Amino acid sequence: MKKLSIVLLVLVAAAVAIWYVPLQAAVRPPKLEYQRLVLPNGMVVILHQDKSTPIVHVELWYHVGSKNEKPGRTGFAHFFEHLMFKGSRNVEPEQHTSIIASVGGQANAYTNEDTTVFWQTIPAQYLPLVLWMEADRMASLRIDQKTFVTEREVVKEERRMRIENPPFGLLNELITFNAFDVHPYKHPVIGSMTDLNAATIDDVRDFYKTYYVPENATLMIVGDFDTDTVTSLLNQYFARVPKAEKPVPRDIPVEPQHTKEKRVTLEQPWPLPAVIVTYHVPYNGHPDSYPMFVMSKTLSDGQTSRIYRKLVYDSGLALTAFGSSSFLEQPGIFSAVALVNPGKSPDEVEKALIAEFDKLKTGGITERELQRAKNQFARDYVVSRLSIKEKASQLGHAEVIQKDMASADGEFDTFLKVSLEDVKRVAQKYFVPEGRMVMRIMPRGGVVEK
Amino acid sequence: MTTKTVIAIVLFGGLTGLVAAGPERVANEVRQRVTGNAPSERTRSEAQSRVEWPRDNPPRPLPARPVTFPPYEIRKLANGMQVVLVSQNEQPVVSVRMIIRAGAAHDPKGKHGLAMLTATLLDQGAGTKSAEQIAETIDFIGGALGTGAGTDLSYVNAVVMKDSYDIALDLLADVVQRPTFAPEEVERQRQQALSALKVAAEDPESIADRVIDRLIYGFHPYGMPGAGTTESLTGLTRADFVDFHKKYFVPNNALIAVVGDIGAAEAMAGLEKHFGAWKAAEVPALAVTEPPDATRRVIVIDKKDAVQTEIRVGHIAIPRKHNDFEAVDQAVKILGGEGANRLQQVLRSQKQLTYGASADLDTFKWAGAVIAETDTQTSSTAEALRVVVDEFTRLQRERVSDGELEGAQDYMVGHFPLTIEVPDAIATQVLNQLFYELPVDDLPRYRERILKVTPDEIQRVARWFIRPSQLSVVLVGDADKFVNDLKGVGFANYERIPIDRIDLMSPDLMKRAGAPRP
Numbered sequence: 003m004k005k006l007s008i009v010l011l012v013l014v015a016a017a018v019a020i021w022y023v024p025l026q027a028a029v030r031p032p033k034l035e036y037q038r039l040v041l042p043n044g045m046v047v048i049l050h051q052d053k054s055t056p057i058v059h060v061e062l063w064y065h066v067g068s069k070n071e072k073p074g075r076t077g078f079a080h081f082f083e084h085l086m087f088k089g090s091r092n093v094e095p096e097q098h099t100s101i102i103a104s105v106g107g108q109a110n111a112y113t114n115e116d117t118t119v120f121w122q123t124i125p126a127q128y129l130p131l132v133l134w135m136e137a138d139r140m141a142s143l144r145i146d147q148k149t150f151v152t153e154r155e156v157v158k159e160e161r162r163m164r165i166e167n168p169p170f171g172l173l174n175e176l177i178t179f180n181a182f183d184v185h186p187y188k189h190p191v192i193g194s195m196t197d198l199n200a201a202t203i204d205d206v207r208d209f210y211k212t213y214y215v216p217e218n219a220t221l222m223i224v225g226d227f228d229t230d231t232v233t234s235l236l237n238q239y240f241a242r243v244p245k246a247e248k249p250v251p252r253d254i255p256v257e258p259q260h261t262k263e264k265r266v267t268l269e270q271p272w273p274l275p276a277v278i279v280t281y282h283v284p285y286n287g288h289p290d291s292y293p294m295f296v297m298s299k300t301l302s303d304g305q306t307s308r309i310y311r312k313l314v315y316d317s318g319l320a321l322t323a324f325g326s327s328s329f330l331e332q333p334g335i336f337s338a339v340a341l342v343n344p345g346k347s348p349d350e351v352e353k354a355l356i357a358e359f360d361k362l363k364t365g366g367i368t369e370r371e372l373q374r375a376k377n378q379f380a381r382d383y384v385v386s387r388l389s390i391k392e393k394a395s396q397l398g399h400a401e402v403i404q405k406d407m408a409s410a411d412g413e414f415d416t417f418l419k420v421s422l423e424d425v426k427r428v429a430q431k432y433f434v435p436e437g438r439m440v441m442r443i444m445p446r447g448g449v450v451e452k
Numbered sequence: 453m454t455t456k457t458v459i460a461i462v463l464f465g466g467l468t469g470l471v472a473a474g475p476e477r478v479a480n481e482v483r484q485r486v487t488g489n490a491p492s493e494r495t496r497s498e499a500q501s502r503v504e505w506p507r508d509n510p511p512r513p514l515p516a517r518p519v520t521f522p523p524y525e526i527r528k529l530a531n532g533m534q535v536v537l538v539s540q541n542e543q544p545v546v547s548v549r550m551i552i553r554a555g556a557a558h559d560p561k562g563k564h565g566l567a568m569l570t571a572t573l574l575d576q577g578a579g580t581k582s583a584e585q586i587a588e589t590i591d592f593i594g595g596a597l598g599t600g601a602g603t604d605l606s607y608v609n610a611v612v613m614k615d616s617y618d619i620a621l622d623l624l625a626d627v628v629q630r631p632t633f634a635p636e637e638v639e640r641q642r643q644q645a646l647s648a649l650k651v652a653a654e655d656p657e658s659i660a661d662r663v664i665d666r667l668i669y670g671f672h673p674y675g676m677p678g679a680g681t682t683e684s685l686t687g688l689t690r691a692d693f694v695d696f697h698k699k700y701f702v703p704n705n706a707l708i709a710v711v712g713d714i715g716a717a718e719a720m721a722g723l724e725k726h727f728g729a730w731k732a733a734e735v736p737a738l739a740v741t742e743p744p745d746a747t748r749r750v751i752v753i754d755k756k757d758a759v760q761t762e763i764r765v766g767h768i769a770i771p772r773k774h775n776d777f778e779a780v781d782q783a784v785k786i787l788g789g790e791g792a793n794r795l796q797q798v799l800r801s802q803k804q805l806t807y808g809a810s811a812d813l814d815t816f817k818w819a820g821a822v823i824a825e826t827d828t829q830t831s832s833t834a835e836a837l838r839v840v841v842d843e844f845t846r847l848q849r850e851r852v853s854d855g856e857l858e859g860a861q862d863y864m865v866g867h868f869p870l871t872i873e874v875p876d877a878i879a880t881q882v883l884n885q886l887f888y889e890l891p892v893d894d895l896p897r898y899r900e901r902i903l904k905v906t907p908d909e910i911q912r913v914a915r916w917f918i919r920p921s922q923l924s925v926v927l928v929g930d931a932d933k934f935v936n937d938l939k940g941v942g943f944a945n946y947e948r949i950p951i952d953r954i955d956l957m958s959p960d961l962m963k964r965a966g967a968p969r970p
Contacts, residue, residue, distance in 0.1 A: 029544040029614060032544075054542065055519075055873045056516070056869055057869045057870055057873060092507060092508050092510070103863045104859060104862050104866075105862070105866045106791075106862065106863055106864070106868065106869075107866065123870055125869055125870075126514070127514040127515065127516040127517075128513050128514075130514065131510055131513065134510055134511050135510075153804070155804040156806075158829075159807045159829060162827075162829055163808075163827050166760070167656060167758060167760045167762075167827070168655055168657065169655050226517070231514065271757050272654075273654045274647075274650070303591075304591040305583075305591065306584070306592075315583075315640070318640070321647040344650070373592070374592045374594070377593055378591065378594045380594050381595065381596065381611070381612075381613065384544065384545045385545060385611065387543060388542075388543055389873055
């Protein structure tokens with residue numbers, strides 16, 4: 003067999019002197035080293051070696067998520083993820099996971115708004131097997147009417163289990179549906195029952211040809227491996243997957259600028275009323291997203307966070323209250339949610355939530371809050387890089403979502419540079435009434451009294 | 453930025469699928485699938501190759517590196533506190549995990565929720581610090597502090613950057629040894645717990661879990677609601693918390709693990725400084741009766757708006773420290789555990805009745821249970837229930853094949869290196885052995901312990917501990933739409949309870965009509 007050559011783009015940046023010393027001298031975690039390769043067919047490969055335990059994690063990201071779905075086909079990206087376990091030329095249906103389990107490994111997959119990710123963690127000696135199987139389903143997936151119909155029932159059961167049956171299961175779906183006008187982040191990743199039923203086998207073929215192609219894929223290999231062996235395995239299995247017939251489409255509808263506050267009131271069979279306030283925020287990696295992240299921490303990370311203090315601890319207005327900014331590939335929303343305690347009024351809760359955003363615009367945050375957010379960020383940064391799986395996830399995020407591999411490590415320093423002025427400026431820019439949605443979800447049949 | 457996106461949907465509900473073959477046999481198995489009889493799927497499915505993709509044999513594994521259980525140390529302070537040390541310096545972080553040998557099982561009669569609420573209150577004021585000051589201290593250094601209670605134990609965990617080890621211990625020492633139980637914090641947390649109960653009372657999953665425990669263990673402490681009831685939570689006083697704490701939170705009843713980027717000398721010096729003066733005291737022994745024998749009982753909990761039925765099926769099994777633990781554990785794994793799972797194979801892969809099905813062996817200090825769980829759309833409730841019960845019967849009657857057991861064992865043995873990757877996971881394994889008073893020497897002998905179980909052993913234990921005719925069953929769903937099907941699958945007798953009338957403290961599980969509890 004003809005060996006294809008691999009373009010080796012080693013991007014282990016030269017160590018840059020760390021000149022910024024934060025107030026409390028947070029311990030700087032070790033640099034997350036990596037190698038980045040691009041195969042001739044366009045597939046990107048990120049390698050990170052860690053030989054401390056003889057295991058390896060392989061994670062394949064396809065840059066397709068629910069935001070790529072056609073109108074009337076919500077839920078399709080996730081449904082397709084299930085079909086990737088239904089066999090390929092050399093692997094029988096349902097055998098992918100079984101084979102991984104039979105060597106002691108774990109395999110699974112997930113889909114979100116931006117990506118579909120397939121992963122496996124295995125004893126290191128089985129790396130060839132995993133790469134062989136992933137390449138097999140990238141190149142030769144079996145598509146079969148019967149499987150398509152039966153697996154759809156599993157996905158519908160999944161929707162019932164996650165979304166429709168638990169109390170508050172519909173919460174996220176109701177928030178995004180109302181907060182966005184046109185952007186596909188409006189729709190839930192799991193999709194609607196109607197759209198799932200409408201999907202056809204031609205949709206499956208088309209989706210596979212369009213998105214499951216090497217130039218839309220990024221492979222992370224993290225753990226105990228030998229670089230020469232990996233290079234030869236990549237040549238053997240992935241390099242022979244042909245390029246796509248056409249470029250991967252990237253035409254996602256853009257959310258227009260909102261000009262007026264939106265107010266929505268709904269009913270659900272939930273035990274307590276919920277009050278939700280949302281604002282539109284920039285995409286992940288936008289310079290404004292770092293101050294936004296600081297505010298997300300200040301408003302809602304830990305018991306000293308402002309929302310917890312004000313709504314739960316001090317006033318007892320809410321059973322629970324939390325908020326967070328989405329950090330997606332395209333502009334998303336900051337949402338704050340409070341479940342109103344029995345005997346308290348949704349009006350009061352709404353006022354209290356909005357007041358917390360307004361305070362950020364007028365007063366910003368304190369020096370101590372900024373330092374606390376930075377220290378919390380440093381902790382998150384470290385504890386989300388402990389396992390090889392977590393490291394792979396960070397690397398994939400930097401490459402696919404941030405489109406900047408240097409951010410996998412450099413973000414630590416970017417973050418520590420955020421100033422009090424940055425925070426205030428970003429609050430004033432995004433927490434505006436025109437961009438706000440206020441939603442109330444009331445218990446069907448009235449509020450449960452104490 | 454590292455924040456996870458709001459919704460990510462995983463493929464399998466925490467469980468891997470059926471195991472077909474063992475590690476040494478994988479290559480052969482897959483090879484046979486390729487070159488042997490073409491399975492029927494091939495004739496009616498089309499491989500979507502964009503190129504002439506070759507028929508291929510799976511590659512052989514690379515040479516394996518030996519795996520051993522990583523180093524750790526066990527020490528003891530003079531006051532009896534057991535210490536586990538795991539040192540690893542990959543990331544500049546230290547985690548401290550403390551276990552107290554008392555949990556919900558130690559709640560006195562009528563005071564259910566006491567262990568849970570005591571644990572919640574530990575960091576809501578301690579030593580000279582208020583709740584707010586404790587939160588401010590830990591949040592400011594970018595640390596995290598968590599407290600809680602389980603069935604047999606209570607815990608306090610802290611994670612900090614390595615330069616904050618002393619601050620973390622200072623806080624932990626206060627929180628564990630000198631909680632304030634300030635009246636206003638007691639009230640605040642009581643209200644939170646009551647509200648949380650209200651939400652849980654409408655969650656089918658949470659209700660199903662609590663009711664199946666109550667059926668299996670009866671009025672044994674493991675059958676009681678660890679989160680309390682409206683009545684019990686309302687009745688708890690400050691004196692109860694003080695008393696519970698005084699009785700059980702003593703060093704000779706505690707284990708602590710220091711894990712991460714810190715050497716043994718520094719770790720021990722810190723522990724001596726902050727916990728050395730903590731006084732030992734005698735811990736009252738818990739008088740525990742045997743749980744009741746397994747009896748068949750079927751409870752249907754009616755929730756009108758449910759689109760799915762939560763199904764739980766199970767009976768009493770064994771405590772953790774039992775000579776047959778390995779064999780029973782593997783039998784349950786074959787029924788519904790990771791790396792095997794007949795339930796998932798039939799309910800999801802063959803019949804598409806569910807997204808996920810599993811069976812767990814819960815093993816506690818004094819008793820344990822085997823519980824199968826799944827959920828299915830309302831109309832297939834009876835069918836799914838029948839499948840679950842049939843799988844219990846099959847496990848009891850039929851000898852497992854050599855291949856199936858090997859598959860389950862291959863997963864467990866092969867999986868071992870994945871369980872020792874991060875230092876916290878190593879510490880958890882050591883803490884578990886110490887907590888259940890099992891030999892730590894078993895840890896490096898993991899492989900031998902797994903492989904010594906034979907199909908005959910599985911059959912022997914399955915015969916005595918699996919009792920298909922004495923299973924307890926809980927179904928939470930829209931009852932009108934499935935109860936008529938139950939008779940047809942062998943469950944003519946059942947007790948039906950509206951969701952808002954469940955009372956775990958009543959023998960028939962029903963709130964008395966006309967006398968609503970507060």
